[in-house]
Amino acid sequence: MSKDLTLEEPMGRVIVVTSGKGGVGKTTTSAAVGAELARRGHKTVVIDFDVGLRNLDMIMGCERRVVFDFINVIQGDAKLKQALIRDRRLENLAVLPTSQTRDKDALTKAGVEKVLDELRKEFDYIICDSPAGIERGAQMAMHFADEAIVVTNPEVSSVRDSDRVLGLLNSITDRAGKTGAEPVKAQVLITRHDKARVDSGEMMTVEDVLEVLAVPLLGIIPESKAVLRASNLGVPVVLDDPSAAAAAYEDAVGRLIGEQIEMRIAADPRRGLLQRLFRRAV
Amino acid sequence: MFGFSLRPRKAASANTAKERLQILLAHERSGSGGARPDCLPQLQREILEVIRRHMQIGDEAIDIRMERGDELSSLEINIEFPGKLGVN
Numbered sequence: 001m002s003k004d005l006t007l008e009e010p011m012g013r014v015i016v017v018t019s020g021k022g023g024v025g026k027t028t029t030s031a032a033v034g035a036e037l038a039r040r041g042h043k044t045v046v047i048d049f050d051v052g053l054r055n056l057d058m059i060m061g062c063e064r065r066v067v068f069d070f071i072n073v074i075q076g077d078a079k080l081k082q083a084l085i086r087d088r089r090l091e092n093l094a095v096l097p098t099s100q101t102r103d104k105d106a107l108t109k110a111g112v113e114k115v116l117d118e119l120r121k122e123f124d125y126i127i128c129d130s131p132a133g134i135e136r137g138a139q140m141a142m143h144f145a146d147e148a149i150v151v152t153n154p155e156v157s158s159v160r161d162s163d164r165v166l167g168l169l170n171s172i173t174d175r176a177g178k179t180g181a182e183p184v185k186a187q188v189l190i191t192r193h194d195k196a197r198v199d200s201g202e203m204m205t206v207e208d209v210l211e212v213l214a215v216p217l218l219g220i221i222p223e224s225k226a227v228l229r230a231s232n233l234g235v236p237v238v239l240d241d242p243s244a245a246a247a248a249y250e251d252a253v254g255r256l257i258g259e260q261i262e263m264r265i266a267a268d269p270r271r272g273l274l275q276r277l278f279r280r281a282v
Numbered sequence: 283m284f285g286f287s288l289r290p291r292k293a294a295s296a297n298t299a300k301e302r303l304q305i306l307l308a309h310e311r312s313g314s315g316g317a318r319p320d321c322l323p324q325l326q327r328e329i330l331e332v333i334r335r336h337m338q339i340g341d342e343a344i345d346i347r348m349e350r351g352d353e354l355s356s357l358e359i360n361i362e363f364p365g366k367l368g369v370n
Contacts, residue, residue, distance in 0.1 A: 063306050064350040067322055077323035079342050100310065232299035 012043075012120040015127050015256075016145035016184075018169075020161025022132030024153045025191040028227055028237065030129035031059045032246070033149070035236035036253040038093035042124040045084065048098040049141035050131035051106060057097045060087070061234025071099040074111035080118050089239060094123075104137040116144050134168060144174050148186040149218060149256075154193060154204040159212055162188065166215060187218035189252060194223045195267045206265070219252030221245055222267045244268045301352075309350050322346065329359065339363060 017030045027048075034046035047070060048056035057063040062085045068078035073096075080096075087093035096119075099106065119126045130141035142148065148169050152162040166186055175181045190206055197203040210217055226243030230236065238246045244266040254261045326344055333339055339361060347358040 058302070058306070063302070065348060067346050067348045072323055078326070081342065082326075082345060229295045232295035234298075234302060 012123045012126050013146045014116055014120070014144055015125060015147045015149060016130055016142045017127060017149045017151060018130040018138060018142055018165050019132065019151040019158070020134055020138075020165040021153075021158045024151050024158050025221070025227075026132070026151050027056050027059050027129055028231065029149060029151050029189060029191065029221075029249075030056060030127050031236040032238050032249040033253055033256070034060075034125075034127045035087075035090060035093060036238045036250055037125050037127075037257070038087070038090040039238070040253070040257070041092060042257075043092045043122065044125045044127065045094045045096055045119055045123045046127040046129060047096040047119075048129050049107070049137050050129065051098050051102055051104045051137055052100065053131065054098050054100045056095060056129050057085075058234060059231055060095050060236065062087070062095055062097075063234070066097045069097045069099045070115065071102050071106045073115055074106065074108065080115060089235075104131075104135070104140075107137060107140040109140070109143060112140050113144055134164060138165075139168070139172060142169055142173055142184070145169070145184050146175070147256075148184050150186055150188050150213075150215070152188050152190055152209060152213070154190060154198070154206070154209055159204075159209055163213055166213065187216045187256075188213055189218045189221065191221040192223045193220050193265065195265055217263065218255055219248055220263065220265050221248045221252070222265065224268050226268070305350065305352050309355070329361075333361060337363065 015033075017026050017033070019026050030046050034044050037044040046056060046060070048054055049070075050056070051071065054066075054069075057066055065085050068083040070083065072078040073080050073083045084094045084096055087095065096115075116126060128141045128145065131137040142165075148165075150162045150165055150169075152158050169184045169186050170176055173184050175184050188210065190209060193206070194203055198205050206217065206220055222244045224237075224243050224245035226237055226240060226245045230240045233240065237243065238249050240246065245268075248266050251261045251264070326346060330339070330341070330344055343362045343364075345360040345362070347360075349356045349358075
């Protein structure tokens with residue numbers, strides 16, 4: 001029986017958060033974007049693809065509750081429902097942790113596709129937190145993506161690696177291989193942006209980075225103390241106290257879901273002399 | 283010295299980070315939580331097996347939750363039965 005495609009249930013969108021280079025803010029971004037989508041009422045799951053170096057659970061603050069993981073589900077040792085960890089702060093948010101004891105060979109294309117297909121039925125957004133590099137783990141994270149957030153620091157090695165990753169998104173992904181499919185919609189998220197250093201000419205500007213990479217800009221996340229604090233506490237930065245980084249992630253998520261939000265470069269207010277004397281803790 | 287403030291001072295987040303790491307790593311190094319993470323699929327299968335000797339339940343009827351703590355970890359096992367208890 002032929003089905004009318006337009007009448008099928010709406011399916012969740014798979015968004016990979018990737019970068020090539022390590023330490024640029026992929027997991028921070030995955031947690032913040034996932035939490036902000038959930039706060040806006042979208043059912044969202046964040047998946048850790050960094051097999052063997054699990055860290056999303058720590059950043060999301062659910063590290064003590066991991067029982068089963070992504071690999072257990074792929075290998076049939078647990079049902080998806082049993083491996084999903086529901087966030088205690090936001091009812092629309094879930095985390096699918098990865099295995100700490102296995103390696104990336106445990107990720108098979110067929111296994112990943114099966115899990116993603118099941119998640120697409122239940123969730124509006126599936127955020128895939130990619131490992132660093134461009135090897136198997138990173139390729140599996142991007143393979144079935146509809147969209148990509150390429151996390152980039154305004155720094156030469158990060159921009160170069162982002163360019164490499166953009167090339168892979170356009171060549172090795174499922175969408176790239178299917179004739180007639182829309183390519184993966186890739187957008188750059190610039191993180192650790194330091195306005196003072198850009199102004200003094202020490203750091204590349206956003207325009208510089210975009211000119212090199214030639215893809216649309218999703219947002220600019222300023223260098224902010226709030227990011228380390230949030231990771232210390234195990235709270236996505238958008239759920240912690242207000243900060244410039246949190247506001248920038250909120251804007252980026254608005255753009256991700258199609259809102260027109262003017263690009264702005266935020267920065268945390270500098271603490272004045274008096275405040276420093278009174279040493280308000282951050 | 284000048285360290286008085288009108289607002290109560292928040293506990294520094296770095297302490298929380300260290301405590302979280304100590305608890306997590308203690309469990310990871312001992313391969314524990316009371317049990318090795320890798321033994322949980324087997325535990326689940328065995329629990330299902332034992333219960334099936336007495337009752338009819340499906341593969342998805344079991345839900346295992348864990349909370350790793352500093353002094354104590356807890357394992358919560360919920361088993362759903364269809365309708366009333368179907369004891370053979």
